[in-house]
Amino acid sequence: KWKGEGTTPNLESIVIGRCYEYIRIVNPSVGEKNCTAIWEAFKKAFINKDPCNILPLDYELFINLSVHTIPPSKSLFWENNHLLVTSYSDRSRRYMPLCDTLIGSFGDFLNWCGRANNTEFDYDSCPTTEECENNAVESFWKIASVTYAKQSSGVIYIMLNGSAIGGAYPVKSFFATYEVPNFQKDRISRIEIWVMDDIGGPDLDSCGKGTVQILEERLKTMGYDITCIDNYK
Numbered sequence: 001k002w003k004g005e006g007t008t009p010n011l012e013s014i015v016i017g018r019c020y021e022y023i024r025i026v027n028p029s030v031g032e033k034n035c036t037a038i039w040e041a042f043k044k045a046f047i048n049k050d051p052c053n054i055l056p057l058d059y060e061l062f063i064n065l066s067v068h069t070i071p072p073s074k075s076l077f078w079e080n081n082h083l084l085v086t087s088y089s090d091r092s093r094r095y096m097p098l099c100d101t102l103i104g105s106f107g108d109f110l111n112w113c114g115r116a117n118n119t120e121f122d123y124d125s126c127p128t129t130e131e132c133e134n135n136a137v138e139s140f141w142k143i144a145s146v147t148y149a150k151q152s153s154g155v156i157y158i159m160l161n162g163s164a165i166g167g168a169y170p171v172k173s174f175f176a177t178y179e180v181p182n183f184q185k186d187r188i189s190r191i192e193i194w195v196m197d198d199i200g201g202p203d204l205d206s207c208g209k210g211t212v213q214i215l216e217e218r219l220k221t222m223g224y225d226i227t228c229i230d231n232y233k
């Protein structure tokens with residue numbers, strides 16, 4: 001029915017497993033969390049509902065149950081660099097991008113949606129953002145992004161892709177729309193932008209040029225101290 005992929009098979013086992021792995025092994029400093037209760041709150045946001053009418057606030061209880069502190073200077077924002085970010089962050093050992101928080105681990109690489117008047121997941125298909133913006137996955141990442149940006153402090157790192165078609169800093173993106181406006185100025189010491197070209201890929205955007213310049217100017221206007229590094233080693 002929908003154009004997007006359906007719910008990831010075994011979603012419940014995957015995310016409950018990820019949750020326990022996160023709190024017991026990856027980042028025990030988050031303290032005790034009730035992974036089953038977090039899963040129930042996650043599910044309640046979208047199950048048995050019109051899959052095109054799920055709002056970020058539907059995940060409020062899920063967020064409240066799973067939120068934990070982000071250590072200062074560990075936040076890593078990004079666009080078009082998912083795999084480089086996940087390998088570089090080293091599951092929060094080096095940096096803690098949103099996908100390496102407990103909240104992010106409920107969504108990373110996964111897909112999910114429900115159906116109206118039906119308590120099952122839809123494993124066949126889920127709406128894409130083009131079909132409807134208020135879908136379960138999009139609204140999840142919106143509230144997760146806002147929460148993460150508000151909590152970030154110290155030095156803020158931003159990894160962009162200098163080989164991305166359409167520019168390293170897409171103006172219509174989670175980063176531009178839900179993260180930058182929620183930075184807490186008084187808790188941020190400076191911002192460092194890394195523009196990474198794909199290995200063997202084209203150099204389309206760089207520090208001081210194109211869309212990176214647009215981001216640098218936006219952040220400067222907001223009063224931040226910015227450094228930008230091309231192909232950070």
Ligand code: ENP
Nearest residue numbers: 077078079080081082098099107108109110141145174175
């Ligand atoms: P894409 O389009 O490069 O990659 C989307 C993939 O990254 C999906 O597998 C998605 O999981 C996963 N993902 C991990 N973190 C996020 C996320 N945080 N997010 C959306 N998807 C995420 O990424 P985008 O859409 O441009 O998003 C990049 C954003 O992530 C930036 O704002 C960055 O600062 C942030 P799934 O569940 O869709 O399979 C926020 C939105 O961390």
